[in-house]
Amino acid sequence: MALHIPEAWILLFVIPALVTPAAINHEDYPADEGDQTSSNDNLIFDDYRGKGCVDDSGFVYKLGERFFPGHSNCPCVCTEDGPVCDQPECPKIHPKCTKVEHNGCCPECKEVKNFCEYHGKNYKILEEFKPSPCEWCRCEPSNEVHCVVADCAVPECVNPVYEPEQCCPVCKNGPNCFAGTTIIPAGIEVKVDDCNICHCHNGDWWKPAQCSKRECQGKQAL
Numbered sequence: 646m647a648l649h650i651p652e653a654w655i656l657l658f659v660i661p662a663l664v665t666p667a668a669i670n671h672e673d674y675p676a677d678e679g680d681q682t683s684s685n686d687n688l689i690f691d692d693y694r695g696k697g698c699v700d701d702s703g704f705v706y707k708l709g710e711r712f713f714p715g716h717s718n719c720p721c722v723c724t725e726d727g728p729v730c731d732q733p734e735c736p737k738i739h740p741k742c743t744k745v746e747h748n749g750c751c752p753e754c755k756e757v758k759n760f761c762e763y764h765g766k767n768y769k770i771l772e773e774f775k776p777s778p779c780e781w782c783r784c785e786p787s788n789e790v791h792c793v794v795a796d797c798a799v800p801e802c803v804n805p806v807y808e809p810e811q812c813c814p815v816c817k818n819g820p821n822c823f824a825g826t827t828i829i830p831a832g833i834e835v836k837v838d839d840c841n842i843c844h845c846h847n848g849d850w851w852k853p854a855q856c857s858k859r860e861c862q863g864k865q866a867l
Contacts (some may be wrong), residue, residue, distance in 0.1 A: 698723035719750040741788055763790040779812035801850045803828060821845065824854035 698706045698721075700714045706723045714721055714728055721730035735751035744756035761768045761784035768774055768784040775781055782792040797813035802821045805814030820831035822845035829835040831845040835854075843856040 698728050718747060758788050760784065761788050761790045777812075778810055799851060801831070803851065820850050822850050822852065822854045824856060829854055 697708060698710075698712070698714075700706070700712060704712075706712045708723050708725060710723050711720045712723065712728075713719070714730070719731045719733065721728040731750060733750055738745060738752060739754050739757050741758040742754035742756065743758050744754070746753050746755050759770055761770070761772075763774075763782065763784075764776055768790070770784055770786055770788075772784045773782065774784075776792070779795045779797075780792050781795070782790050785791055795812045800814050800816055802816035802818065803823050804816070804818070804821070806817050807814050818830070821828050822831060823829075824835065824837045824841075824843040827835075827837055829837070829843060829845065831847075831850060834842050834844045836842045837856070840858050840861040841856045842859055843854040845854050846852045
């Protein structure tokens with residue numbers, strides 16, 4: 646006796662068999678957002694703790710290896726606890742340094758200022774110069790300019806003249822002094838009027854002349 650199976654039941658058995666795992670499109674069943682993030686993180690950000698060290702560019706260094714992380718010029722050693730970097734106490738740069746290099750762990754001065762600046766001009770170390778007729782200057786090793794200003798003596802005349810490129814005034818006509826408003830030469834007696842004869846003080850040319858009255862010529866004529 647044959648078993649009679651309804652046609653509807655046969656369809657129920659056939660349909661599940663046609664739906665295989667390969668026929669399922671995983672894009673239709675997106676994973677949870679948390680699962681996706683975790684998967685991506687594992688691919689991009691590997692954990693190197695206890696295995697090596699990573700610098701700013703993503704390069705991996707082995708344990709015990711020395712490297713320079715980022716823009717630092719000081720070396721680091723990769724350890725299980727992470728990079729251990731040198732932190733030296735760098736010497737101070739000379740205040741007059743004109744060229745500094747940063748190739749090493751500490752900056753180095755490659756060129757120190759070896760000249761002096763004075764009134765807009767540069768002078769070599771130990772160079773002597775005269776910025777004005779009355780100044781004598783020298784560029785010191787300290788890059789500073791030391792100057793001496795001439796101290797002019799009191800002129801021996803009442804009408805001194807300043808010559809070009811000379812610091813102190815000169816008496817072109819020799820020593821002299823004033824007798825009133827009249828200039829008389831030193832060393833001789835000068836009759837300044839009918840009654841007075843004058844002469845200059847010896848060495849004190851800036852003082853008025855010494856005058857003495859004599860018998861006036863007008864009285865002698867009477």
